[in-house]
Amino acid sequence: MTGPSTGLLVGERPDDVGAHRALAVRGVDKSFTTAQGVVHALHGVDLDVDLGEFVAVVGASGCGKSTLLSLVADLDQPTAGSVRRADRVALMFQDATLLPWLTARANVELALRLRGVPRTERAAEVDRLLAVVRLTGTGDRRPDELSGGMRQRVALARCLAQGTRIIAMDEPLGALDAMTRDHLHDEIERVAAEQRLTVLFVTHNMREAVRLADRVVLMAGGRVVHEQVVGLPRPRVMDSAEVATRAADLTARLRAAGREGAA
Amino acid sequence: MSTDVLTPVVEVPAGAPAGAGAGRRLWGWAWPKLLAVGLVLGAWQAVVWSGWRPEYVLPGPASVLSTVWEMLGTPRFWRAVATTLSRALLGFGVALVVGTLLGILVARIRPLRLAVGALITGLQTMPSISWFPLAILLFGLNERAILFVVVLGAAPSIANGVISGIDHVPPAYGRLGRVLGAGPVDQYRFITLPAALPAYVSGLTQGWAFAWRSLMAGELLVIIAGRPSLGANLEFARQFSQADLLLATMLVVLVIGMLVDGVFSSAARRIRRRWGLSQG
Numbered sequence: 001m002t003g004p005s006t007g008l009l010v011g012e013r014p015d016d017v018g019a020h021r022a023l024a025v026r027g028v029d030k031s032f033t034t035a036q037g038v039v040h041a042l043h044g045v046d047l048d049v050d051l052g053e054f055v056a057v058v059g060a061s062g063c064g065k066s067t068l069l070s071l072v073a074d075l076d077q078p079t080a081g082s083v084r085r086a087d088r089v090a091l092m093f094q095d096a097t098l099l100p101w102l103t104a105r106a107n108v109e110l111a112l113r114l115r116g117v118p119r120t121e122r123a124a125e126v127d128r129l130l131a132v133v134r135l136t137g138t139g140d141r142r143p144d145e146l147s148g149g150m151r152q153r154v155a156l157a158r159c160l161a162q163g164t165r166i167i168a169m170d171e172p173l174g175a176l177d178a179m180t181r182d183h184l185h186d187e188i189e190r191v192a193a194e195q196r197l198t199v200l201f202v203t204h205n206m207r208e209a210v211r212l213a214d215r216v217v218l219m220a221g222g223r224v225v226h227e228q229v230v231g232l233p234r235p236r237v238m239d240s241a242e243v244a245t246r247a248a249d250l251t252a253r254l255r256a257a258g259r260e261g262a263a
Numbered sequence: 264m265s266t267d268v269l270t271p272v273v274e275v276p277a278g279a280p281a282g283a284g285a286g287r288r289l290w291g292w293a294w295p296k297l298l299a300v301g302l303v304l305g306a307w308q309a310v311v312w313s314g315w316r317p318e319y320v321l322p323g324p325a326s327v328l329s330t331v332w333e334m335l336g337t338p339r340f341w342r343a344v345a346t347t348l349s350r351a352l353l354g355f356g357v358a359l360v361v362g363t364l365l366g367i368l369v370a371r372i373r374p375l376r377l378a379v380g381a382l383i384t385g386l387q388t389m390p391s392i393s394w395f396p397l398a399i400l401l402f403g404l405n406e407r408a409i410l411f412v413v414v415l416g417a418a419p420s421i422a423n424g425v426i427s428g429i430d431h432v433p434p435a436y437g438r439l440g441r442v443l444g445a446g447p448v449d450q451y452r453f454i455t456l457p458a459a460l461p462a463y464v465s466g467l468t469q470g471w472a473f474a475w476r477s478l479m480a481g482e483l484l485v486i487i488a489g490r491p492s493l494g495a496n497l498e499f500a501r502q503f504s505q506a507d508l509l510l511a512t513m514l515v516v517l518v519i520g521m522l523v524d525g526v527f528s529s530a531a532r533r534i535r536r537r538w539g540l541s542q543g
Contacts, residue, residue, distance in 0.1 A: 073442060075438060099436070111443050114453070115443075142537070142539070160384075162442075162444070247438060
């Protein structure tokens with residue numbers, strides 16, 4: 001994955017993106033003009049994500065984390081600064097956003113088709129991807145015949161079908177019940193490891209971030225206020241004492257940063 | 264692995280056993296309709312028996328239904344049906360193409376929407392029969408006058424179906440298309456137009472109703488020698504005071520309209536169910 005894409009990006013700094021780095025966000029500002037005036041969503045955000053790294057971005061609603069994700073996924077352009085990617089970025093939405101008139105298979109296949117994979121190769125590739133997310137045998141169901149957790153797994157398969165190993169996830173588990181969410185943590189962790197994915201995972205749930213991520217990035221008021229490598233051994237359990245303690249510590253830091261920002 | 268994740272929320276109903284189940288379902292669907300038809304026929308017969316109008320002006324259902332039966336045996340009737348249906352098909356077909364293209368253009372191009380969006384809705388509310396004097400002036404008493412009015416009657420509904428369908432495509436689908444790398448054409452082909460299909464089919468259903476009404480108005484006004492049609496049959500039956508033939512033809516017009524509407528409605532229901540817009 002890194003080989004062919006390194007050439008796409010010519011940075012001023014040799015270590016910008018490429019051999020080891022998947023994403024390089026440098027000095028990014030983003031402002032929107034609304035009816036109420038100009039809103040500054042991001043101020044001077046710097047963020048590097050290494051290839052194969054799982055980074056969680058945590059912050060309160062309106063802290064700019066979703067805006068950052070839109071920029072990383074190339075859905076929007078920064079007002080200032082730069083976003084460099086070692087490859088295209090697939091995006092997993094909060095609700096699965098599967099097309100309801102297509103079966104699970106056809107939803108995954110559409111991603112292959114739109115990137116020009118020949119028809120003869122698509123069926124086998126869809127089978128492979130559905131097997132990766134353990135949905136073999138349910139491909140012919142339509143989204144309204146799948147549970148919320150299954151829909152998100154189809155969405156994950158569709159991300160993988162985009163032929164990139166960099167995936168941005170926008171609170172993908174926010175709408176699921178606790179049991180299904182725990183189960184999907186295992187699945188996402190497993191798939192990310194097996195497929196050597198680079199994941200930028202946005203959430204407002206600190207324990208979820210500590211459960212999943214190699215590194216947690218805290219955002220408040222449109223700035224990155226703290227970064228911390230998690231370093232706990234895997235597999236982690238969301239309700240374990242280590243995860244809870246680490247999450248509580250990070251939450252306290254985020255609160256403090258929020259107070260400073262407000263003062 | 265928790266089993267609830269692997270169990271679909273909605274079980275697909277396995278096809279009900281054929282035979283008794285299907286028969287009961289058919290009966291459940293049919294009896295309210297049969298009852299309604301019976302009530303209408305009964306009320307009609309009661310009015311006839313009351314002597315409000317002589318029977319040669321208002322014949323009873325038995326006489327009219329036997330006329331329908333006789334009519335079904337005459338080649339002239341089938342030629343009339345063929346003429347009327349071919350006009351309906353051609354008019355609706357042209358309206359389909361015109362309305363769909365117009366709808367896509369108006370939905371897509373903002374100045375065009377500002378210019379003609381309200382006009383399309385205005386045309387939809389305009390009784391199509393009021394176009395006939397102009398159509399006859401423009402084209403004469405011929406097929407083209409009828410076609411013109413049928414298309415004007417149906418196209419605005421179809422265009423409005425397309426516009427409202429495209430307007431109501433969830434914004435998330437637009438983001439999805441961009442993330443999947445779809446260009447504008449692919450975005451329309453694979454995402455926007457399929458997403459707009461339920462509203463489009465509603466527009467088609469309404470367009471058909473308007474086409475059929477416009478066609479009947481046209482066939483009453485524009486009678487072409489040597490071209491028997493259902494509308495012309497109505498007009499001749501009135502001129503020759505053949506009340507049973509008049510009512511029999513009206514029944515046929517009603518039944519054809521209902522049959523075609525039934526086809527559109529069942530297609531619309533299937534699509535809505537498949538698009539997850541209604542549980543079925």
